[in-house]
Amino acid sequence: MPVDETKRRALLDAIVETISAHAEELTEIDAAQGDGDHGLNMKRGFTAVMSKREAIVAKPLPEAMQEVGRTLVMTVGGASGVIFGTAFMAAGKALPEDPTRADAAAAMDAAVAAVRARGKADFGHKTMLDVLGPVAKALRDPAADIAAAALAAAEATAGMQAIRGRASFLAERSVGGMDAGARSAALIIVAICSAMGDRA
Amino acid sequence: MPVDETKRRALLDAIVETISAHAEELTEIDAAQGDGDHGLNMKRGFTAVMSKREAIVAKPLPEAMQEVGRTLVMTVGGASGVIFGTAFMAAGKALPEDPTRADAAAAMDAAVAAVRARGKADFGHKTMLDVLGPVAKALRDPAADIAAAALAAAEATAGMQAIRGRASFLAERSVGGMDAGARSAALIIVAICSAMGDRA
Amino acid sequence: MKKLINVPESVLAESLDGFAAAHSDLVTLGEERKFVRRARLTPGKVALVSGGGSGHEPLHAGFVGHGMLDAACPGQVFTSPTPDQMMAAAEAVDGGAGILFIVKNYEGDVMNFDMAREMETGRTTEAVLVDDDVAVEVSTFSNGRRGVAGTVVVEKIVGAAAERGDDLAACRALGERVNKATRSMGVALTSCTVPAAGKPTFQLADDEIEIGVGIHGEPGRRRAKHSNADTLAQDMVTAILDDLAGSGSAPGSALLLVNGFGGTPLMELYVMYHAARAQMEARGVTVVRSLVGNYVTSLDMAGCSLTVTALDTEMAALWDATVHTPALRWGI
Amino acid sequence: MKKLINVPESVLAESLDGFAAAHSDLVTLGEERKFVRRARLTPGKVALVSGGGSGHEPLHAGFVGHGMLDAACPGQVFTSPTPDQMMAAAEAVDGGAGILFIVKNYEGDVMNFDMAREMETGRTTEAVLVDDDVAVEVSTFSNGRRGVAGTVVVEKIVGAAAERGDDLAACRALGERVNKATRSMGVALTSCTVPAAGKPTFQLADDEIEIGVGIHGEPGRRRAKHSNADTLAQDMVTAILDDLAGSGSAPGSALLLVNGFGGTPLMELYVMYHAARAQMEARGVTVVRSLVGNYVTSLDMAGCSLTVTALDTEMAALWDATVHTPALRWGI
Ligand SMILES: Nc1ncnc2c1ncn2[C@@H]1O[C@H](COP(=O)(O)OP(=O)(O)O)[C@@H](O)[C@H]1O
Ligand SMILES: Nc1ncnc2c1ncn2[C@@H]1O[C@H](COP(=O)(O)OP(=O)(O)O)[C@@H](O)[C@H]1O
Ligand SMILES: [Mg+2]
Numbered sequence A, B: 001m002p003v004d005e006t007k008r009r010a011l012l013d014a015i016v017e018t019i020s021a022h023a024e025e026l027t028e029i030d031a032a033q034g035d036g037d038h039g040l041n042m043k044r045g046f047t048a049v050m051s052k053r054e055a056i057v058a059k060p061l062p063e064a065m066q067e068v069g070r071t072l073v074m075t076v077g078g079a080s081g082v083i084f085g086t087a088f089m090a091a092g093k094a095l096p097e098d099p100t101r102a103d104a105a106a107a108m109d110a111a112v113a114a115v116r117a118r119g120k121a122d123f124g125h126k127t128m129l130d131v132l133g134p135v136a137k138a139l140r141d142p143a144a145d146i147a148a149a150a151l152a153a154a155e156a157t158a159g160m161q162a163i164r165g166r167a168s169f170l171a172e173r174s175v176g177g178m179d180a181g182a183r184s185a186a187l188i189i190v191a192i193c194s195a196m197g198d199r200a
Numbered sequence C, D: 001m002k003k004l005i006n007v008p009e010s011v012l013a014e015s016l017d018g019f020a021a022a023h024s025d026l027v028t029l030g031e032e033r034k035f036v037r038r039a040r041l042t043p044g045k046v047a048l049v050s051g052g053g054s055g056h057e058p059l060h061a062g063f064v065g066h067g068m069l070d071a072a073c074p075g076q077v078f079t080s081p082t083p084d085q086m087m088a089a090a091e092a093v094d095g096g097a098g099i100l101f102i103v104k105n106y107e108g109d110v111m112n113f114d115m116a117r118e119m120e121t122g123r124t125t126e127a128v129l130v131d132d133d134v135a136v137e138v139s140t141f142s143n144g145r146r147g148v149a150g151t152v153v154v155e156k157i158v159g160a161a162a163e164r165g166d167d168l169a170a171c172r173a174l175g176e177r178v179n180k181a182t183r184s185m186g187v188a189l190t191s192c193t194v195p196a197a198g199k200p201t202f203q204l205a206d207d208e209i210e211i212g213v214g215i216h217g218e219p220g221r222r223r224a225k226h227s228n229a230d231t232l233a234q235d236m237v238t239a240i241l242d243d244l245a246g247s248g249s250a251p252g253s254a255l256l257l258v259n260g261f262g263g264t265p266l267m268e269l270y271v272m273y274h275a276a277r278a279q280m281e282a283r284g285v286t287v288v289r290s291l292v293g294n295y296v297t298s299l300d301m302a303g304c305s306l307t308v309t310a311l312d313t314e315m316a317a318l319w320d321a322t323v324h325t326p327a328l329r330w331g332i
């Protein structure tokens, strides 16, 4: 089953649905160690995306993803707008129209590289990168359950001390809670996996 | 027993003691319908009076009372500084050095007249006047218990609607609580009665 | 109670000392902190002296300076100052053309200023009473209306007149004219906490507001469920404009002052300004001058008041005149 | 949550509309409310563009005007604006001498301004990063310090330099010099409440304070029992002056800014000014310029920050230069 318009719509709807279903949770995670707005930010971004839903899903997958990324950058603000926007833009640029699992892994690498450059962050700094990294790895292991890997990676950020993101101001006090952006990255990955179904 | 220096000191101390013992109560009464500072105001005034205690009690009763009044006017501020100050000044001016009960009644009349002029208030307006008036009357009735009359008069202000004082802003809502100034006037009268002992 | 203070007893003194030090180019603190006066006086002009309880900062001391007050007497928190303060201030700033006291209509303030004026000998004094709060119904019995944020408008406009050389009678007449053209109404979302009391003056539930609140947290017209900015602005503007119309001062052009009570962020004050201005325009009133900020506060109370002054050409020009005080400054 | 708003979604728009209407003589609101710019631009001068999350009013839009910013981009509450806002603002105020972005050091702000600068083509841009908050320990790993109330000082002084005709490189160098000479520290007595969140960002017990708090209610150095103004001022001044000394900027003469966070009355800010100034003088620092008020707020948070800038002669003169903005005005 190729990633046709129906599939693209299903993909987008699944992402938006999980973000809005978890918005309050994301905000609460961010409130514990950041500034308590991550759910609101993501919701604002994807509401803007949904306002051009049909125009976006009409485009081929790479362009559609880049348009989602640009929309996030231009409407979210804060760290997450740029970070998630950059991830979508870089991944979209790297994807073919009908990606294989290997293509997806390469796209995830591209997203990781772009986010690292933009955010001057590295793995272990307690950000959404700590989900993208493990997911890229899982994509290369045919036996791996990507959704499970994403969720576990997000959980694992709880043990990290933040070096990037607002939680970094807490220094040692940042150990203990999950990273909000990591959690939303994982939710997006899970949504993509389930919308892609057999292809995932 | 004439109102000698010892007696004057006892009188002053009794007044100050009752005010400071009831300061919080007075503030609470004022908080319910006024602005919650009557106890603080009276305490500030009498603290200033106490800082010149010996100079005051060294003076004959009329001058001593006027000095108390002037000190209240110059240190309390608000309505009560002027009102209580004026009452002490007017009563002091009207008193002889060794007053009889009739002299006290005349002095109370003088205080009432001065306060009415200064405050543009009348009986029944729910102010300290509603204690001074009944006390003046009780002083003319040899059988009357002045302290009891004062306390009862203060209680009776609870049923009045305020026409003067900050409680007047409450209109009908001012019915139900006692007037703070009436309560402190009653406390002062009670203190004077007990300090005067046999003479009261 | 958590406050940035040392002990309640010293708040006023330390605050005044800090104020005088921060603005030593403009003001001088009088002996025993009885008053704040201009650092440089102008002989021959009418001297404007105001004062009132503290806790309304920047009112009044923040308005001492060129084009506004000559001196301000700070009372204890929410308590009028005493006659000796007013007399000392009058003596310090008397320029030979008389003293105009600007008094907010509270019994305490009125009685203390009255006593001061009676005790003054050899000095010519007049007084203007500010009573702009429409929340209080006027009746023959009552004390009349409270003086609230409109005081700033009176002090600014009369201050400009005194600065240009108007005499005492003219300043007083102008003050009365501005006061008649000015109406205010306030709303509280929370109580204030007087430092010496240590706890909130009143209690409001999480969804309750006090409409028509006074600047000491006095009760207003009614408690109500909290609605929203537009509804509140409509209530307040309606009360103000109806009242102005009822007294023959319906404005064509107006000054709109949105005044924060101390605990409300500027962002919300601009939301209220936006809502109030729309209401005024819907009633045909053009807002030609605006002021938005914390000018007559109630310590840490959350909420705001709206003040409308029906401006004539002279009043507008005097409003625009140069002013240089710690809290209001333009043209210089 | 009780606020003077309609719905959280419209707070920013209504507040900006109100702000622009109240100050239409000074500022104009850009299309889609992407930015606030000066009503009258000066061709040929370096254009200063700042911006950041809303909720810190009057920062930044309140500092748009002669002698300070040319434009400000308001983000959502506590959220940096987006690159298209910055690009639109730059386009609107470009006077041909280049654009200087003034950026508070938060990752979100930095990344968004970075993106805007990368996407800009054909316009010369530079950026100054403000990171004055000593509460955050700097380490090689960290994001560095937050930009807080010192931003006002940078914007004012660089604004004056741009106004007198300094070129882009000079403005940028000056901005960095002022930033290096400026340190701040804050303390919160209560949390703020973000309208969209509807509840306080954090919780403090009745006797607890957060020392070193950020302007979004971020945690600081530590929670402590509330003491009093003198103790707090001593802690904060010590941290600030030690830090300035450590980086070779120990001041002889200084500017002292006591900045309220939005929910603290002016009276308390002057108490803190009094206490802080005494602490500085005890350490041999002379306070030669002062600013006391709400300039960089955190919505309705109670508390304040102290900012000290070690002033040299040039910086002092530029601080004194004419400024005419909604929130800061002198000399005009
Ligand atoms: N420098 C960075 N690199 C990568 N991810 C980052 C960086 N900074 C923040 N993030 C991610 O963004 C999330 C915060 O998003 P959000 O709360 O929406 O923005 P803000 O921090 O501006 O309030 C963090 O939880 C983290 O995952
Ligand atoms: N016009 C008046 N005439 C007589 N007594 C008055 C008048 N106004 C106020 N009072 C008295 O003063 C009391 C209030 O005193 P206080 O609370 O100390 O002053 P304030 O009202 O200025 O806060 C009232 O309870 C009342 O008894
Ligand atoms: Mg966040």
Ligand SMILES: [Mg+2]
Pocket: B030, B034, B035, B036, B037, B038, B166
């Ligand atoms: Mg009282």
Ligand SMILES: [Mg+2]
Pocket: B035, B037, B078, B079, C078, C079, C080
């Ligand atoms: Mg009082």
Ligand SMILES: [Mg+2]
Pocket: A035, A037, A078, A079, D078, D079, D080
């Ligand atoms: Mg944020």
